[in-house]
Amino acid sequence: MASSNAYYSNAEDVLRRESSAVGSKQTSKEDIFEIYEIARCSKHIKDHKCKKVALQFPDSLLVDATSVAYELEKACDDANIYIMADTSYGHCDIDEVNAKHVDADLIIHYGESGLTQSATVPALHVFGKYESPIDCEDVKRSFREAFPVKETTRIVFLHHVMCNYVVGEISQSLVNEYLYLSIGQLNIPTDPGGSNLTTDTKDSGNVLADLCTKSCPGCTCRMEDESKPEPAESDSNNVEISQSGMETDSLHPQECKDYVTGFYTVPLESDKSISDYEIFYLGPKNCQSLQNFILSHPSCKVHVYDPEKGYEIMRANTNRQLMKRYCLVEKAKDARLVGILVGTMGVSGYLQCLNYMKEIAKFAGKKTYTFIMGKLTPEKLANYLEIDIYVLIANPEHSILDSADFYRPVVTPYEFSVACNPNQEWTSHYITDFREILPGGSKHVELPANRSQEVTFSLVTGNMRGGAEDEDFSSTSNTVALRNEQTDVAVFGENSSAQRLSERSWKGLEQSIGATAVSKAKEGRSGLAVSYNELMEF
Incomplete structure (x- = not known):
């Protein structure tokens, strides 16, 4: 049997490999219109006069690609529809590279999404439906059992993007029962590709200021009964009596603030922080968006309703995960040669992040090399033995990798910034989105005026580093x-x-002209590269 290793593939495994899309059940024609939102997509194409539209599907939805394209072509006579069968990066990223091959003026992204702003080509998101049916009544029952005290418990309701279609039904009844329930809204890009394809809300401020959506915590209109006459003017203490008989301070929606974290914008009370709330999450418990949230908010208690596994309280050991990530920061401090992996070209700001990583690496005296790669594998990165550490610039959904499988560690831009910028502190609130640490970002920290010559001790190698005699790359x-x-x-x-x-001892195949004896040609190998029929004798 052929041997296998972490850095090359087993030949027999390659021959037996199966595509994850094989065996997927095709969606019926009646459900195609609802799940893939054919009406909304065709209206968008017509309204913005798009001529070339590229459809991007994850592997699990490719079985419906031709049906969706056929229905869109029927609804939009003037538009040419293209199917992108393979993505350059992760399925959550907008694949602008492939879309530009046909000069597309719109990308429709189906399925799970990273909700990142596209860089150049406008994009429309269609989440579809979660693969397993969601029992809304069971979700509400689990929610009420988890939070029996309705008058004072502060809760934030978050959900997976593919569960978005049921959130309205669930939250509509819960917000009338819980006074301090805040519904997190998805940060869906409204100005894709720099073009005003949808209503621009950049200058609208707090969306709750002009219209009460009952998603803000403490909103007294949840307790009002429209069938009853208007209450009398309150006294000087500004106290109101709700239907539940509870005295509450009058909280107008304008007193709420929008807290933005990852996928979500969460309305919070102006004098409270996210750590004052418990989290209820609807979606798979192992999804990366939830893991990122827990890593960034380790003090929050998280309740999860998984459509497949039911309700449970997350008991993730966040401190242990942060300790493992900080170990990579120490390795990044010791690194001299750094490989910057460009793992996306569909997220706005990736070029600025690339330049910023080079800038802070230069400040720290490190040499950088840039690699543009699609889907990362240990085999690809193992070809560059001289690189000490890699920095991955990618969608937040794909930026955190387990380095155990790789020959060299792979860190995030935030971790590399902590390693190179003495002013950037490591805190318990982990940053997953690289755009937050860029100049102009909410967590950006300026570099010092001069590089410190202070000698420090490496917690990884046990050696001293830094100082005036340290080699500058x-x-x-x-x-x-x-x-x-x-x-x-x-x-x-x-x-x-x-x-x-x-300086390498082995530099690849060498011609050795004049040093090799002349001999007759012999029959070589035959067959496929992964499994030759016979091997030559040397």
Whole structure:
């Protein structure tokens, strides 16, 4: 049997590999219109006069791709519909690279989404429905059992993007029972690709200021009965009596503030923080969006209703996870050669993040190399043995990787910023979105004026690092090699890739012209590369 390793694939496994899309059940024609929102998509195409529309599906929904494209073509005579069968990066990312091959002026993204702003091509999100049926009555029953005290308990209701279609039905009855229930709203991009394709709400401020949606905590209109006459004017203490008989301070929606975290915008009381609330999450408990939220808010108690497994209280060991991530920060401090992995081209700000990573690496005296990769594998990264650590610029849904499978650690931009910027502190509130640490972001911290010469102790290697004698890899020269008058290569540029290659003991296949004896040609291997019929004898 062929041997296998973490850094190369087993030949027999490749031959037996099956596609995850095989065996998927095709959606009926009646459900196609509802699940894939054909009417909304066709209206959007017509309203914005889109001529070339690219459809992006995850592998699990590709079985319905042709049916969706057929219905859209029938509804939009002037538009050409294209199906992107393979994504350049993760299925949550907007694949602008493939869309540009046909010069598309709109991407319709189906299924689970990272809700990130597209960089150049406008995008429309269609979440569809969760693969398992959701029992709304059981969700409400579990919610009431988890929070029996309705008058004082502060709760934030969050949900997975593919559960969005049932949130309205569930929250409509719960907000009338719980005074301090806050409904988190998805941060769906409203200005995709820099074009005003939808109503611009950038200057609208707090969306609850002009219209009460009953999603803000403490909103007294939840307790009002429209069939009853208007209550009399309250006294000087401004106290109102609700239907439940509870005295409550008069809280107008304008007194709420919008708290933005990851996927969600959550209305909170102006004098409260997210840590004062308990979290109820509707969706799969192992999804990355929930894990990111828990990592960023370790003090919050999280209740989860998984449509497949039911209700439970999350008991994640956040402190242990943060300790593991901080260990990677220490390794990033020791690294001299850094590989910056561009894991997305569909998230706005990725180029700014790339430049910022180079800037802070240069400040810390590190040498950087840029790699543009689609789907990362340990085999790809193991080809570059000289790299000490990698920084992954990607959608927040895909930015945190388990480095145990990789030859070198893979860190996030936030972790690398902590390692290189002395002013950036490591806190218990982990940052998953790289745009928050960029200049102009809410968590951005300026670099010091000068690089410190203080000697520090490495917690990983046990060696001393820093100081005036520490090797500086941040050369400002872009010269690869210096040439003499005969234009022959004389000296490689400092810390250049050519210099690194010349120091390798094995540099690949060498021609050895004149040093190899002449011999007759022999029959070589035959068959597929993953499984040759016979091997040559050497």
